[in-house]
Each structure stands twice: as C-alpha cells, then as structure tokens.
Amino acid sequence: MKLLLVGDLIGNTGPANVNKALKKYLPTDTIFLEKKTKTSRVIELFIKMRKVDAVIFSGMSKINIIGFKLAKLLDVKSVYLMHGCRSIEGKINQNYNQRDVNAENEVLELAPRIICVSEFFMNWMKKNYPQYKEKITYVNNGIDWDGMVSEKVPVERDSKTLLAVGGGMPQKNILSICRAIDLINRKDKMNLKLIVIGKGGKDIEEIISYPFVNYVGEVKYEEMSAYYQKSRIFVQNSIFETFGLAPIEALVNGCDLLISQGTGAKSIISGLEENDIIYNPFDIEEISSKIKILLTKSNNERLLKSINKEETSIEFAVSRIIDILRG
Structure with a gap:
C-alpha cells in the first residue's frame, strides 16, 4: 500500500x-x-x-x-x-x-x-x-524511545525544581501549579522553584509574577532534555490534553510525574496510582499535597516500567x- x-x-x-x-x-x-x-x-x-x-x-x-x-x-x-x-x-x-x-x-x-x-x-x-x-x-x-534522551550536556538535577510545559495557555493550567507551589513555600518554607516552558498566553503575566518562576519561553525539541534532567518533578496539569508527549519525555529523562486526569498520555501509563493523578486541576490543596508526596517518594521507576515500550x-x-x- x-x-x-x-x-x-x-x-x-x-x-x-x-x-x-x-x-x-x-x-x-x-x-x-x-x-x-x-x-x-x-x-x-x-x-x-x-x-x-x-x-x-x-x-x-x-x-x-x-x-x-x-x-x-x-x-x-x-x-x-x-x-x-x-x-x-x-x-x-x-x-x-x-x-x-x-x-x-x-x-x-x-x-x-x-x-x-x-x-x-x-x-x-x-x-x-x-x-x-x-x-x-x-x-x-x-x-520515539531511542530519541528522547540527549546526553550531550550533563545536567545536575535540582531536588527543589519542578517543570511545566505550555506557557500561559489556560488549557495547560500552569497557573494552578504556581498557586500550589506558592502555598507550599508559604506554609512549609520549602523554597521550591518552577521552570515554565512554552509560548505566552492569557495566564502568562500572572505566572511570571511569582518570584519562584523561571519563565524560559519556547525551547527547541532537541534542547528539552536538559530541562527535564535538571528538574525533580514534571507536572502536567492540563484541563484537556488529547495526548501530550511531554510527560513521557519527562519520565524517560528521570523526572517524577504528576499528571492530570484530563491528559491523554495517561492511557499508556498503566502503573498510575491515586497520588500520581490530579483529579481536579483547579484544586490547589490536592496539587500541593501530591507534590509534597512526590518530593518524599519517587514514582519515576514504577511508572516507566509500567509502559509497554513495544x-x-x-x-x-x-x-x-x-x-x-x-x-
């Protein structure tokens, strides 16, 4: 054919x-x-x-x-x-x-x-x-399992850095991640940081108003590995996401993963447990509590092993x- x-x-x-x-x-x-x-x-x-x-x-x-x-x-x-x-x-x-x-x-x-x-x-x-x-x-x-990791530039992972992709698009709902981290930093004095990658959008001005946010803007696909490898947790808090390769790329590059119920990529991660999933992407208490759990208990190896690579x-x-x- x-x-x-x-x-x-x-x-x-x-x-x-x-x-x-x-x-x-x-x-x-x-x-x-x-x-x-x-x-x-x-x-x-x-x-x-x-x-x-x-x-x-x-x-x-x-x-x-x-x-x-x-x-x-x-x-x-x-x-x-x-x-x-x-x-x-x-x-x-x-x-x-x-x-x-x-x-x-x-x-x-x-x-x-x-x-x-x-x-x-x-x-x-x-x-x-x-x-x-x-x-x-x-x-x-x-x-593309073989092409997801770039080892050209060794990067040291920061235990207090989180990563989110999608810029200021309301669909990606990074603003709720910012509010959850702000809550953790104020209540628990954890000094967490958040790298935000992607185009601007309606939410971007409020996102960058948080002092712990490092807004990078758009990044070439081949340069993403360095950001994944620097970050401890990748958070995909989309309200609606048909698939989303970023969570898989993050896992391959060693991040722990917190993923919303509305993200299609969860269809291939059979090992997801309750504390790995954000059920309400606007619930700041839920997001903050699950971030804190991931900071003490990694899920990277468990989730990666649960994906059928073939x-x-x-x-x-x-x-x-x-x-x-x-x-």
Whole structure:
C-alpha cells in the first residue's frame, strides 16, 4: 500500500513533531506534500493523490476538506489523524474561532475514519460527537524511545525544581501549579522553584509574577532534555490534553510525574496510582499535597516500567494506522 502523508513537517508543535517521527517510520515509498503556498499545495495534492493507494491527513488544516473530497472522487482510502479539538480547546483557551471550528466540523463529517491520538481522546470524542462514533477509533501516539534522551550536556538535577510545559495557555493550567507551589513555600518554607516552558498566553503575566518562576519561553525539541534532567518533578496539569508527549519525555529523562486526569498520555501509563493523578486541576490543596508526596517518594521507576515500550513505539503506531487503512 503506497501512502501519502499530509501534515506539518516543519513546525515545533506537538502534531508537527509527531509527523516528523511518523515520517521516519512510514514505508520508504511514502510520499509527502512539499509545496508551501496554498494553491501549489492543492495542485500537488491532486497530482500525488493519483499515485497512491491511501492518504493520511495528520493534523487540522483546511486543505483536508479538499483532500477528503478528492480522495472520494479518486477512490483513494483516507483517514484523519486527529491531534486536537478546536471546539473544546478554543473554549478553554478563550480564543474560540467559529470559522476554524466550522472547518474542523466539515473535516469530521468528510473523513471516512477518524483516528484519535489516545484512547482517552477517543472516548471523549465518542461522548461529545456521538454522530461519528462508528467511524472513530484510536492509535496512541507513537513514542520515539531511542530519541528522547540527549546526553550531550550533563545536567545536575535540582531536588527543589519542578517543570511545566505550555506557557500561559489556560488549557495547560500552569497557573494552578504556581498557586500550589506558592502555598507550599508559604506554609512549609520549602523554597521550591518552577521552570515554565512554552509560548505566552492569557495566564502568562500572572505566572511570571511569582518570584519562584523561571519563565524560559519556547525551547527547541532537541534542547528539552536538559530541562527535564535538571528538574525533580514534571507536572502536567492540563484541563484537556488529547495526548501530550511531554510527560513521557519527562519520565524517560528521570523526572517524577504528576499528571492530570484530563491528559491523554495517561492511557499508556498503566502503573498510575491515586497520588500520581490530579483529579481536579483547579484544586490547589490536592496539587500541593501530591507534590509534597512526590518530593518524599519517587514514582519515576514504577511508572516507566509500567509502559509497554513495544506497543507504544512509533513502529507499532504506524502498523496500526496502516491496518486501519487496509480495513
């Protein structure tokens, strides 16, 4: 089966990083879109779609609407690899755009199969988009286990440093982590610090107002290992996260992990226990108490051992996507 992958292969976003990883493990005769302008990409899509048996649309783009219509016209199999949901994420981040949501809804309507990037996300989609539940399935994001750790620069881990990724996006809810650390530092005099990585956003001004916060901004993917290796605990306190590779990257790089109930990556960490999970991402008392537990009792080794590396590899994810296309 000859494939065409349509998706961002340049950016530093989650979907773009997934697409780059997929590109390395897809069959060697897989082809990709290379043009940059909208018009040239549409022409290229039409030309290349006639050369393949199936097409994977990975990530949301308006070109997907044209692509699914072309695939049907040319009798080419197609799937939508869904990394995020503009409707719920727009509401949480308070940047809801009706035109973008309308485009997403059209893609969901046109896609013969919708592949969610985690089992958690699939269950959420089936509940919130019941009209599509028969064509919704999932393939957990593949993990590049060999490429996650960089040992070029040895870093000394700081027992009082925590790390969070997502900048000031309300969806990532780092502000609640700040409030929890502030509570610990005031009540228990622990002098904890927090590194925050990612773009700005609605919450960023309040986040950086805390004296213990080191706001780094955006960091290249290949430079992230140093920040993980410096930090004792990685906290993923997302209100809604379809998958989120960062918690897995943090574990591989030696961090202990505190992860919210709404994070899709928890689907592949079978060893999670009650004190590893934030059930209410706005409950400052819950977050602070579980941070303090992790400071005295590491969960890194237990959680890492509970992940099936074979069934979470990129190779496994690629084979599952191809099986779905063949089916």
